[in-house]
Amino acid sequence: MNLLDHIAAVAELAECTGCDHRALGADPARRLAWYRAADPADEAEFLAAVLRDPDPATGSAAAIARIDDRAQRGPGFGRWAARVRPAVAAAEPVAARLAEWCLLHDALAGKPVSPGAVLAASDWAQRRLAAAVDGELLAFLAVHGRTRRVRALTRVPRPVRARRLACDD
Known part of the structure; x- marks a missing residue:
């Protein structure tokens, strides 16, 4: 499929x-x-089509941007991610980005998260966790954080903070 045919197919989905x-x-x-701003009826089918973009970098970047945008809206993200x-x-x-957002949402919702998943998370995800969590997970990152920057974030004095991402699932 050439690029213009691909765009036509994605436009039809959107x-x-x-x-x-x-x-x-x-x-x-x-x-x-355009991919990022689209409002398709079937997000899974749309993301699959975006990932078939003849330029793999554009398709991946657009899919990650859509995941980032949806994850930051908070409520309902877990169900959306499963779909x-x-x-x-x-x-x-x-x-991997979808899995890391699921990890972040679970941690911020107070759900148990696997130490293995935290260790396997990218520096980006560990920095977000270190800046947002408290308690045992923060102590775990202070010792096992992937980079010096992650470990340093765990030592920043912080007042009692509200959760930045709200989850309803």
């Missing part, structure tokens, strides 16, 4: 009739913004 396929094909940054997980499973960096 129910976007007024987009300029040639402009989107000529500019990966514009296409990424889209199969669609992104073959794209390792995208699946």
